[in-house]
Amino acid sequence: MSYALARTLLFRLDPEEAHDLGVGAARWLAGRAERCRLVRNFIARPSVRPVELMGLTFPTRVGLAAGLDKNAEAPLAWWAFGFGFAELGTVTPRPQSGKPKPRMFRVPARQALINRMGFNNQGARRVAERLAEQKAAGLRPAMPLLLSVGKNATTPNDRAAEDYNLAATSLAPHADVLTINVSSPNTPGLRALQNPQELTAIVRAVLEPAAGKPVLVKVAPELEGDLLRSVLDACLSAGATGFIATNTLAKQPGEPREDGGLSGQPLRQISRARVAEIRKHVGDNIPLIGCGGINDAESARAMLDAGADLIQLYTALVYQGPFLAAALSRVGFIPPHRSR
Numbered sequence: 001m002s003y004a005l006a007r008t009l010l011f012r013l014d015p016e017e018a019h020d021l022g023v024g025a026a027r028w029l030a031g032r033a034e035r036c037r038l039v040r041n042f043i044a045r046p047s048v049r050p051v052e053l054m055g056l057t058f059p060t061r062v063g064l065a066a067g068l069d070k071n072a073e074a075p076l077a078w079w080a081f082g083f084g085f086a087e088l089g090t091v092t093p094r095p096q097s098g099k100p101k102p103r104m105f106r107v108p109a110r111q112a113l114i115n116r117m118g119f120n121n122q123g124a125r126r127v128a129e130r131l132a133e134q135k136a137a138g139l140r141p142a143m144p145l146l147l148s149v150g151k152n153a154t155t156p157n158d159r160a161a162e163d164y165n166l167a168a169t170s171l172a173p174h175a176d177v178l179t180i181n182v183s184s185p186n187t188p189g190l191r192a193l194q195n196p197q198e199l200t201a202i203v204r205a206v207l208e209p210a211a212g213k214p215v216l217v218k219v220a221p222e223l224e225g226d227l228l229r230s231v232l233d234a235c236l237s238a239g240a241t242g243f244i245a246t247n248t249l250a251k252q253p254g255e256p257r258e259d260g261g262l263s264g265q266p267l268r269q270i271s272r273a274r275v276a277e278i279r280k281h282v283g284d285n286i287p288l289i290g291c292g293g294i295n296d297a298e299s300a301r302a303m304l305d306a307g308a309d310l311i312q313l314y315t316a317l318v319y320q321g322p323f324l325a326a327a328l329s330r331v332g333f334i335p336p337h338r339s340r
């Protein structure tokens with residue numbers, strides 16, 4: 001099925017309207033298990049090569065990155081499109097509307113997006129209810145679901161750990177893995193939490209409700225060198241299981257573009273370099289998910305070669321359509337080694 005026609009139409013719309021239309025279509029698909037099975041088996045046809053990681057089985061190494069399905073509206077649709085896991089959220093304890101629109105921008109010449117959504121989401125309680133409803137209705141996919149937690153914009157940083165604890169408490173029963181987002185550039189002050197002391201408190205605040213489930217920390221691409229290493233050490237000492245690298249690239253002062261996080265191709269090299277840096281520091285046995293600018297077999301393979309166990313997609317889905325995940329699972333880029 002060609003995505004080209006759909007893209008022509010979608011790209012005539014405002015990017016967020018196109019996104020909402022896409023998620024709406026996914027929600028429709030996810031409403032029926034039989035429909036999803038047909039799409040997965042006859043259209044997406046991912047090459048299932050299960051990977052064991054964190055005590056879970058991932059049908060493929062290619063996952064959906066956080067931020068596309070912020071309210072967990074369509075997990076079964078992501079499975080139908082051929083993903084091997086999905087990260088849902090980021091979800092904050094209380095609902096919030098995010099930044100004023102417009103807040104999502106396409107940069108087609110660079111196959112990139114800029115966004116300053118600001119954690120618009122329906123809040124942890126509603127998202128938890130929805131996940132419970134999906135499970136009761138037999139609409140939970142047969143793949144791991146990662147749930148990303150964040151803090152509300154109005155919560156001061158010295159009370160951030162409470163927000164992470166609240167969101168994790170609601171969502172942990174419905175998650176296979178919890179992920180801590182301290183790396184969005186769009187919540188003022190959030191990235192200041194990326195230091196050993198604050199992260200120790202936040203990881204501990206999430207570990208308790210996680211009750212033995214894995215907890216990953218997602219880092220910004222700008223975090224490097226000594227500070228990155230001290231953050232990694234602090235997270236692991238506090239009990240974190242592993243890491244996701246990376247979130248989007250913040251705007252530099254004076255850079256002539258919209259405010260917000262840059263994703264897609266311009267992020268590719270830096271995310272890959274960060275994955276390599278993390279792998280070198282933490283050694284072979286810590287789970288690590290690579291994310292940023294992956295849009296073809298070569299970039300997927302390069303991220304795995306840099307040291308990622310699993311990879312995630314977001315921006316490339318906008319340019320190439322949702323079946324990219326299945327296509328990448330089929331191209332045989334995945335080496336059989338490194339099953340943690």
Ligand SMILES: Cc1cc2nc3c(=O)[nH]c(=O)nc-3n(C[C@H](O)[C@H](O)[C@H](O)COP(=O)(O)O)c2cc1C
Binds near residue numbers: 066113181184218
């Ligand atoms: C519109 C948009 C919204 C996003 N929202 C979130 C979010 O809520 N939580 C999060 O951890 N990452 C979020 N991200 C970051 C992505 O998960 C991913 O880390 C980043 O886009 C790099 O991957 P990509 O180049 O494949 O898009 C968002 C990205 C975009 C483009």
